[in-house]
Amino acid sequence: MDVTPEDVIAAHKRIQDGVHCTPVLCSQRLNAQFGVELYFKCENLQKVGAFKARGALNAVRQLTPAQRHHGVITHSSGNHAQALARAARLSGLNATVVMPSNAPANKKAAVLGYGARVIECEPTLVAREHTTQALMREGQQTLIHPYDDPLVIAGQGTAAWEFIEQCPNLEALIVPVGGGGLMAGTALAVLAARANIAVIGAEPVGAADAHAGFTLGVRQTGLTATTIADGLRGELSPRTFALMQAHVADIYTVSEAAIWQAMGLILNTLKLVVEPSAAVALASLVGRTLPYRRVGIILSGGNVDPTLWSGLSVS
Amino acid sequence: MDVTPEDVIAAHKRIQDGVHCTPVLCSQRLNAQFGVELYFKCENLQKVGAFKARGALNAVRQLTPAQRHHGVITHSSGNHAQALARAARLSGLNATVVMPSNAPANKKAAVLGYGARVIECEPTLVAREHTTQALMREGQQTLIHPYDDPLVIAGQGTAAWEFIEQCPNLEALIVPVGGGGLMAGTALAVLAARANIAVIGAEPVGAADAHAGFTLGVRQTGLTATTIADGLRGELSPRTFALMQAHVADIYTVSEAAIWQAMGLILNTLKLVVEPSAAVALASLVGRTLPYRRVGIILSGGNVDPTLWSGLSVS
Numbered sequence: 001m002d003v004t005p006e007d008v009i010a011a012h013k014r015i016q017d018g019v020h021c022t023p024v025l026c027s028q029r030l031n032a033q034f035g036v037e038l039y040f041k042c043e044n045l046q047k048v049g050a051f052k053a054r055g056a057l058n059a060v061r062q063l064t065p066a067q068r069h070h071g072v073i074t075h076s077s078g079n080h081a082q083a084l085a086r087a088a089r090l091s092g093l094n095a096t097v098v099m100p101s102n103a104p105a106n107k108k109a110a111v112l113g114y115g116a117r118v119i120e121c122e123p124t125l126v127a128r129e130h131t132t133q134a135l136m137r138e139g140q141q142t143l144i145h146p147y148d149d150p151l152v153i154a155g156q157g158t159a160a161w162e163f164i165e166q167c168p169n170l171e172a173l174i175v176p177v178g179g180g181g182l183m184a185g186t187a188l189a190v191l192a193a194r195a196n197i198a199v200i201g202a203e204p205v206g207a208a209d210a211h212a213g214f215t216l217g218v219r220q221t222g223l224t225a226t227t228i229a230d231g232l233r234g235e236l237s238p239r240t241f242a243l244m245q246a247h248v249a250d251i252y253t254v255s256e257a258a259i260w261q262a263m264g265l266i267l268n269t270l271k272l273v274v275e276p277s278a279a280v281a282l283a284s285l286v287g288r289t290l291p292y293r294r295v296g297i298i299l300s301g302g303n304v305d306p307t308l309w310s311g312l313s314v315s
Numbered sequence: 316m317d318v319t320p321e322d323v324i325a326a327h328k329r330i331q332d333g334v335h336c337t338p339v340l341c342s343q344r345l346n347a348q349f350g351v352e353l354y355f356k357c358e359n360l361q362k363v364g365a366f367k368a369r370g371a372l373n374a375v376r377q378l379t380p381a382q383r384h385h386g387v388i389t390h391s392s393g394n395h396a397q398a399l400a401r402a403a404r405l406s407g408l409n410a411t412v413v414m415p416s417n418a419p420a421n422k423k424a425a426v427l428g429y430g431a432r433v434i435e436c437e438p439t440l441v442a443r444e445h446t447t448q449a450l451m452r453e454g455q456q457t458l459i460h461p462y463d464d465p466l467v468i469a470g471q472g473t474a475a476w477e478f479i480e481q482c483p484n485l486e487a488l489i490v491p492v493g494g495g496g497l498m499a500g501t502a503l504a505v506l507a508a509r510a511n512i513a514v515i516g517a518e519p520v521g522a523a524d525a526h527a528g529f530t531l532g533v534r535q536t537g538l539t540a541t542t543i544a545d546g547l548r549g550e551l552s553p554r555t556f557a558l559m560q561a562h563v564a565d566i567y568t569v570s571e572a573a574i575w576q577a578m579g580l581i582l583n584t585l586k587l588v589v590e591p592s593a594a595v596a597l598a599s600l601v602g603r604t605l606p607y608r609r610v611g612i613i614l615s616g617g618n619v620d621p622t623l624w625s626g627l628s629v630s
Contacts, residue, residue: 045585113344267620268588271359271364271589271617272588273582273583274586304583306583
């Protein structure tokens with residue numbers, strides 16, 4: 001593997017002055033409801049509102065002087081875009097973010113607020129990649145991929161590394177799966193800590209390429225993703241797929257109804273705002289009996305699309 | 316005074332194994348928006364979802380054996396009811412809560428969930444007090460008032476005591492004011508810490524008895540309260556009024572629009588759920604230039620009426 005458990009420990013030392021050590025919360029009410037002891041790592045309270053601040057900072061802080069001179073680039077409309085823009089500003093270098101023209105105005109504003117340049121393109125994957133390549137030919141920026149990057153994966157793993165320090169007796173760790181960067185980093189963190197913790201991925205049934213690949217033993221690509229959890233619509237890369245096969249205990253799938261229910265429980269009981277993607281790990285416990293007693297859940301982010309509130313019915 | 320700064324320190328030692336030391340959060344975005352350094356003490360993440368867990372536990376833990384035998388009583392439909400029910404259960408004694416018959420079902424369920432007895436009465440103050448007195452004649456329970464009680468005030472002050480330990484250089488502390496228990500306890504905590512911190516109360520213009528009393532030098536009673544901040548509709552008692560006069564630097568009033576705006580900012584930026592009463596302290600900064608640079612805000616609670624989400628428009 002090109003990313004190792006030791007890389008997570010090194011990333012932790014490299015970025016800890018630039019990210020929050022986020023708190024871990026518990027709720028006796030949720031423990032009673034689900035019949036397990038739950039521990040919630042609040043990455044929604046992280047810088048830029050998501051764990052993505054970790055991986056981007058870890059990658060940016062390892063650039064060579066020549067790379068720093070040309071700056072960084074990514075194509076994303078999600079939390080990685082803000083995370084990369086912030087990491088670049090902290091390190092005093094330029095960032096370019098290629099975004100689809102139909103990206104929400106608040107996401108574009110957030111990236112601009114961190115001082116990055118935003119280049120709009122047609123809302124297709126082909127256009128995003130084409131635009132990014134054209135910019136890189138001209139400006140020689142370094143591409144920082146949202147998840148298919150060893151430095152990014154090691155950085156995302158620092159959330160679980162902290163979590164294991166904060167809660168030494170966890171038996172399982174459940175994390176949401178989109179492209180698999182958080183899941184892969186979490187698995188490496190568990191190895192680094194030499195802990196006996198089962199790492200489990202959770203994803204929407206409407207974007208279940210990881211589950212299908214896990215079950216079939218073959219990476220799935222090109223599936224159509226339909227879910228409110230917009231951060232989990234991506235698919236595993238060969239790198240994150242291999243790490244899943246090697247180190248992950250199971251992949252749970254969850255319904256859209258369970259995602260909404262979990263968001264409501266987190267709002268109502270933990271008093272935390274989480275985005276739908278972050279609710280998926282708790283949603284995976286709805287209607288499921290776990291073979292673990294002490295279960296850690298990474299609440300991956302809190303950047304909620306403002307239009308979503310009106311659809312929320314919390315009871 | 317019948318409650319002293321030393322009582323806050325004693326309360327801190329007495330209850331710290333039964334409440335959370337809640338985290339303090341910051342947001343560079345909010346700092347930029349308001350032009351000050353803001354520190355948010357997250358009592359919405361406290362047990363029962365509010366600082367009220369502190370005062371109730373401090374009072375219950377000082378009952379005599381005879382008082383414990385007969386249990387405790389209060390009349391409240393708010394967070395104090397849950398806090399007292401929880402404190403009684405922790406201490407293994409009975410609690411009775413007199414609630415108006417029109418109290419929200421979820422609030423009643425929460426109190427019952429902590430094992431307390433709920434007695435319903437007509438939704439008038441006279442009926443609540445009459446019912447409570449009748450129950451006390453029969454059962455000899457000890458009344459634990461939501462704020463007009465030295466032990467409760469000292470307990471509420473432990474939030475600020477912790478806050479000052481967590482953020483040693485605060486110049487001002489802004490807290491919401493209803494009956495004045497949190498404000499009085501906060502002022503005593505500042506005295507106990509021998510800190511040079513201005514204590515400021517914030518209340519809705521629609522329930523501004525503290526502001527009027529502060530300005531006129533005479534406690535105001537019987538004013539009509541009209542505000543979404545249901546936790547702040549009460550009025551100061553002679554005890555909390557006297558503590559305000561002695562130790563509080565100012566009372567800020569805020570509009571209903573500012574309360575909604577602050578709730579949205581806290582949801583969107585801090586990723587925290589707070590009840591309207593808890594948003595009032597931040598709301599007091601809207602359109603106001605402060606003579607302080609490092610400002611602490613106590614986010615007093617997170618128990619949001621579920622019907623409120625539909626009215627919320629977050630931008």
